[in-house]
Amino acid sequence: MSGSYDDSVGVEVSSDSFWEVGNYKRTVKRIDDGHRLCNDLMNCIHERARIEKAYAQQLTEWAKRWKQLVEKGPQYGTVEKAWHAVMSEAERVSELHLDIRNALMNDDFEKIKNWQKEAFHKQMMGGFKETKEAEDGYRKAQKPWAKKLKEVEAAKKAYHAACKEEKLAISREMNSKADPALNPEQLKKLQDKVEKSKQDVLKTKEKYEKSLKDLDHVTPQYMENMEQVFEQCQQFEEKRLRFFREVLLEVQKHLDLSNDASYKNIYRELEQNIKTADTTEDLRWYRANHGPGMSMNWPQFEEWSADLNRTLSRREKKKASDGVTLTGVNQTGDQASQQNKPSSVSSSEKNQSYPTEWSDEESSNPFSSTDANGETNPFDEDASPAMEVRVRALYDYEGQEHDELSFKAGDELTKTGDEDEQGWCKGRLDNGQVGLYPANYVEEIQ
Numbered sequence: 001m002s003g004s005y006d007d008s009v010g011v012e013v014s015s016d017s018f019w020e021v022g023n024y025k026r027t028v029k030r031i032d033d034g035h036r037l038c039n040d041l042m043n044c045i046h047e048r049a050r051i052e053k054a055y056a057q058q059l060t061e062w063a064k065r066w067k068q069l070v071e072k073g074p075q076y077g078t079v080e081k082a083w084h085a086v087m088s089e090a091e092r093v094s095e096l097h098l099d100i101r102n103a104l105m106n107d108d109f110e111k112i113k114n115w116q117k118e119a120f121h122k123q124m125m126g127g128f129k130e131t132k133e134a135e136d137g138y139r140k141a142q143k144p145w146a147k148k149l150k151e152v153e154a155a156k157k158a159y160h161a162a163c164k165e166e167k168l169a170i171s172r173e174m175n176s177k178a179d180p181a182l183n184p185e186q187l188k189k190l191q192d193k194v195e196k197s198k199q200d201v202l203k204t205k206e207k208y209e210k211s212l213k214d215l216d217h218v219t220p221q222y223m224e225n226m227e228q229v230f231e232q233c234q235q236f237e238e239k240r241l242r243f244f245r246e247v248l249l250e251v252q253k254h255l256d257l258s259n260d261a262s263y264k265n266i267y268r269e270l271e272q273n274i275k276t277a278d279t280t281e282d283l284r285w286y287r288a289n290h291g292p293g294m295s296m297n298w299p300q301f302e303e304w305s306a307d308l309n310r311t312l313s314r315r316e317k318k319k320a321s322d323g324v325t326l327t328g329v330n331q332t333g334d335q336a337s338q339q340n341k342p343s344s345v346s347s348s349e350k351n352q353s354y355p356t357e358w359s360d361e362e363s364s365n366p367f368s369s370t371d372a373n374g375e376t377n378p379f380d381e382d383a384s385p386a387m388e389v390r391v392r393a394l395y396d397y398e399g400q401e402h403d404e405l406s407f408k409a410g411d412e413l414t415k416t417g418d419e420d421e422q423g424w425c426k427g428r429l430d431n432g433q434v435g436l437y438p439a440n441y442v443e444e445i446q
Contacts, residue, residue, distance in 0.1 A: 021146045024138040024226070027233045031131045034240045038116040041244065045109050045251065052101040059094035063087040077282030085273035092266045096257060103254040108247055115243055119236075134233050141225030148215040155211040159204035166197035389415040391427070391442040405435040412445065413437075 017023060067087045075083060121129040173190045257263040287293040392412050399406040405427060407413060417426030419439040427442075428434045 018230075019223070019226070021142060021149065024142065024229075025135075027230060028131055028134045028138065030237060031128065031134060031233065034237065035116065035120045035128065037240075037244075038112055038120075041247070042109055042112050045104050045112070048255075049101045049104040049109070052097045052104065056094040056097040056101065059090040059097070063090040063094070077285055078277040079279070079282055082274045082277040085270050089266055089270045093263075096260065096263055096266075100254055100257075104251065108251050108254065111250070112247055119240065130236060134229065137229035137232065138226065141222065141229055145215070145218050145222035148211070148218050152208070152211045152215050155204065155208040159201070159208040162197065162200040162204040166194070166201050169194040169197040390445045391415045392445050393442050395441050397437060397441050399435065399437075403435050405429060405433065405437045407437070413442070415442070415444075 018027075064087075067084065070080060070083050070087075119130075123129055123132065169190070173187075173194050176187050176190050253259075284293075390412060391414070393407045393409050396408050397406060405413070407429070411429075413430065414428045415425055416428050416434070419425050423439050424436045425439040425442075426434070427437050
């Protein structure tokens with residue numbers, strides 16, 4: 001609003017005008033709102049920091065899980081490395097988002113907290129010092145003008161009342177002239193009443209005009225004083241607005257990873273790792289290690305030798321296991337509470353390496369009719385008879401290879417051979433299937 005006073009101001013503006021008595025309280029409240037907005041901005045940044053942290057944790061967990069799945073899965077070669085590169089990207093991006101979280105909390109959040117503490121000073125009786133100073137300044141600037149305005153309102157009310165009374169007096173006089181019942185004395189009183197009301201109108205009008213003139217006289221000073229206090233509030237608000245703009249720019253820099261060199265390097269390296277995947281090389285490697293490219297010691301004629309009078313059992317050939325636990329074992333019933341559960345060596349592993357040559361002293365097929373020394377296969381029905389014993393399974397066992405039996409705890413089967421050095425026994429299920437099983441997984445039926 002212009003600093004010069006205009007008579008039309010009171011007519012054109014609404015009662016919501018800043019210049020109305022008490023309407024300055026909105027600008028005073030803005031100071032309290034500034035303090036609340038600092039809290040809101042801190043809460044906003046705090047929530048975003050929590051989101052960044054949660055996202056970083058999810059990326060890390062995702063990368064860890066899928067690394068294990070890919071390592072244990074059938075994928076191989078350079079494509080496997082490219083797949084792992086995707087998980088490495090997630091781990092590195094996770095670190096960057098943790099850095100964002102730390103920057104938001106340690107830099108931006110603390111910066112707002114410290115500025116708020118320096119800008120707003122709490123009073124012993126409640127509220128802020130800055131709010132009270134603004135309130136006192138406006139009240140002091142408005143007090144003289146408000147007093148004159150009150151006089152104007154009172155003079156206006158008196159003038160309007162006098163005008164109303166004059167109109168009534170004139171109306172009564174006019175009606176009395178048409179009434180023949182009124183005597184001259186009564187008519188004279190009505191005429192005196194009209195005259196008196198006219199004089200009252202002139203007096204109240206003069207007083208009303210004088211009070212308006214006095215109000216007009218103090219209005220320029222009133223406006224000047226109010227603008228001074230308002231400018232002080234504006235300066236305080238300007239500091240807050242500039243500070244918020246500065247903080248938000250800092251937040252933008254912390255959130256914007258597009259300008260982070262390390263972020264760009266992550267995806268540059270990821271692209272390079274993926275592009276280095278060579279399908280031709282992977283197929284060549286698989287052919288050489290698991291296909292026709294593998295070397296082979298083809299069978300040749302061999303003379304009999306006394307040194308070959310014994311063939312190692314299939315279980316003895318796998319004696320090199322280093323404490324690998326059996327994976328196909330499940331406990332049932334009361335046996336799950338046993339403290340010293342027997343264990344055995346699994347007959348295969350996920351990442352089993354396949355030999356590229358046959359040993360001249362080992363038979364590759366446990367189900368062949370004869371071994372290297374011409375001895376009969378223990379699985380053949382016409383093998384040398386041994387004492388058969390009925391046994392009962394103590395635990396569940398799932399055969400790991402095609403020559404092993406599977407059974408549940410409580411099942412009964414027939415033991416057809418003695419326990420070998422590796423703890424395996426030959427047996428036969430009731431359905432006629434013959435195979436091997438861990439000796440300490442069964443007990444004889446008395």
